[in-house]
Amino acid sequence: MVARIVVAGGGIAGLGAALLLARQGYAVDLVERDGPPPENLEDVQEWRRPGAPQVRHPHMFLGLFRHLLHTRLPDVHADLLAHGVDEVDMTAPPGVEAPADATELASFGSRRATVEWVLHRALREQPGVRVHHGLSVREVVVEQGRVRGVRVDGAVIDADAVVDATGRRSPLVGAFTKEMEESPCGNVYHSRFYRLLDGVPKPPTFLVPVVFAGGAGFGGGLYAHDNRTFAVVFARLPEDETLGRLRETGAFEAAADAVAQFEPWLRPGHAEPIGDVVPMAGLTNSWRELTPETPSGYLPIGDVLCTTDPILGRGASFALAGAAELSDLMEQHGADLDAVSAGLRAHAERTIRPWYEDGVHDDVERTRSWRATVDGLPEPPAALPPAVLTALAGQQDHGLWERAQLRANLMASPDSLDTPEVRERLDAVLATGWEPPVLSPGPSYTELTDALAAHGG
Numbered sequence: 384m385v386a387r388i389v390v391a392g393g394g395i396a397g398l399g400a401a402l403l404l405a406r407q408g409y410a411v412d413l414v415e416r417d418g419p420p421p422e423n424l425e426d427v428q429e430w431r432r433p434g435a436p437q438v439r440h441p442h443m444f445l446g447l448f449r450h451l452l453h454t455r456l457p458d459v460h461a462d463l464l465a466h467g468v469d470e471v472d473m474t475a476p477p478g479v480e481a482p483a484d485a486t487e488l489a490s491f492g493s494r495r496a497t498v499e500w501v502l503h504r505a506l507r508e509q510p511g512v513r514v515h516h517g518l519s520v521r522e523v524v525v526e527q528g529r530v531r532g533v534r535v536d537g538a539v540i541d542a543d544a545v546v547d548a549t550g551r552r553s554p555l556v557g558a559f560t561k562e563m564e565e566s567p568c569g570n571v572y573h574s575r576f577y578r579l580l581d582g583v584p585k586p587p588t589f590l591v592p593v594v595f596a597g598g599a600g601f602g603g604g605l606y607a608h609d610n611r612t613f614a615v616v617f618a619r620l621p622e623d624e625t626l627g628r629l630r631e632t633g634a635f636e637a638a639a640d641a642v643a644q645f646e647p648w649l650r651p652g653h654a655e656p657i658g659d660v661v662p663m664a665g666l667t668n669s670w671r672e673l674t675p676e677t678p679s680g681y682l683p684i685g686d687v688l689c690t691t692d693p694i695l696g697r698g699a700s701f702a703l704a705g706a707a708e709l710s711d712l713m714e715q716h717g718a719d720l721d722a723v724s725a726g727l728r729a730h731a732e733r734t735i736r737p738w739y740e741d742g743v744h745d746d747v748e749r750t751r752s753w754r755a756t757v758d759g760l761p762e763p764p765a766a767l768p769p770a771v772l773t774a775l776a777g778q779q780d781h782g783l784w785e786r787a788q789l790r791a792n793l794m795a796s797p798d799s800l801d802t803p804e805v806r807e808r809l810d811a812v813l814a815t816g817w818e819p820p821v822l823s824p825g826p827s828y829t830e831l832t833d834a835l836a837a838h839g840g
């Protein structure tokens with residue numbers, strides 16, 4: 384019988400799993416190496432999270448994440464909205480009333496720390512959970528092929544099962560890994576958070592979500608987040624040392640000033656920075672297969688199993704989906720941990736693997752195109768990717784809008800637009816003479832590097 388479960392790691396996957404499992408009646412120990420969140424949300428920006436450095440970068444929470452939160456943890460979802468997170472309804476194009484039978488679809492941008500703060504608040508109220516902060520799991524304790532607990536600094540916590548939610552640099556999974564596929568995402572992030580000053584209207588959530596991804600040679604975006612905060616981010620090729628200067632505050636500011644679309648929010652008197660410019664390098668797409676000898680009761684979820692390019696904004700959804708699937712599998716097979724483990728692997732293969740492959744393909748294409756631009760070999764403008772064309776044509780045919788948004792929000796499969804019906808509807812829109820609107824470009828690569836040089840490069 385399974386009674387006690389250790390959840391190793393308190394990021395998105397671990398916090399979600401700990402809450403769901405405790406609500407099923409398991410005695411849960413959540414072990415997190417970083418310290419606890421601050422008492423007050425106003426102080427969340429100062430929360431130190433070295434165990435999950437991506438917390439200091441912008442996060443979009445796609446429809447799948449919002450759907451899982453709303454349906455599986457409705458109290459947490461409501462609490463998040465009560466604490467300054469605004470959702471965007473995606474069921475119909477802006478200004479159009481959604482059909483009565485449209486699938487519920489919304490997404491939001493928020494500081495990761497705010498989402499975690501709200502999850503921790505729910506955990507504090509939840510009977511059956513002990514949260515251990517500032518403690519690192521060193522090893523999974525195994526006896527006769529079964530998990531018996533975890534070794535933490537100086538002690539053992541007994542358990543019948545261990546959920547490994549320690550993230551992309553899991554210190555635990557290596558012992559059980561058979562194969563690992565890994566490829567570079569092809570970008571380095573440079574981000575900074577700001578807060579709007581009184582009276583300045585919020586930027587729209589989807590103002591500039593990574594608009595320059597095409598042949599620009601770099602990416603950039605401004606993301607509206609919770610409580611009148613927003614983030615500016617640039618992404619560049621890892622080998623591009625000219626844009627490597629984005630790590631300097633002054634150079635970052637000069638680059639942000641070169642983007643006309645950012646000006647209404649960055650102009651003097653409109654916003655103030657609430658943190659430093661922070662980089663994040665070493666980003667990879669990764670996929671793990673476990674050995675057949677993996678002990679019964681070792682249950683990895685989230686980034687431990689698969690990481691994807693942050694530009695695509697998908698990882699948090701997969702982390703919460705893993706927690707939800709684990710909870711369902713424990714409900715069905717609680718006493719048979721091998722069946723739970725097999726179910727988790729099947730879920731990852733069925734629902735995450737196709738997106739992993741989609742992301743790897745996108746990264747290869749984007750890296751090739753960015754390199755051509757950086758090397759001074761601009762290419763003819765590429766045709767719009769079918770998913771983007773379908774979304775834009777959705778302004779004319781709302782059925783196409785719904786299909787495109789379900790896919791973009793991970794609520795339909797990557798190949799879900801590749802059907803005769805979607806192609807026919809798209810052809811019908813194009814046959815009316817409609818042309819996709821020209822998306823307003825950001826600065827060219829030369830304009831951006833000139834702005835950095837003018838700043839003193």
Ligand SMILES: Cc1cc2nc3c(=O)[nH]c(=O)nc-3n(C[C@H](O)[C@H](O)[C@H](O)COP(=O)(O)OP(=O)(O)OC[C@H]3O[C@@H](n4cnc5c(N)ncnc54)[C@H](O)[C@@H]3O)c2cc1C
Nearest residue numbers: 392394395396416434442443520550685686693696698699
């Ligand atoms: C720059 C960047 C931007 C991103 N932007 C987005 C986005 O916009 N949208 C999106 O959906 N996804 C985004 N992602 C991906 C997303 O952040 C991850 O997929 C998600 O955090 C995975 O959650 P997780 O719980 O599996 O791991 P994590 O969130 O990494 O959590 C792991 C936790 O385990 C703890 N830990 C580690 N080792 C130990 C140990 N030995 N003992 C105890 N605790 C330990 C860590 O401190 C951490 O709290 C981004 C990622 C990056 C890098």
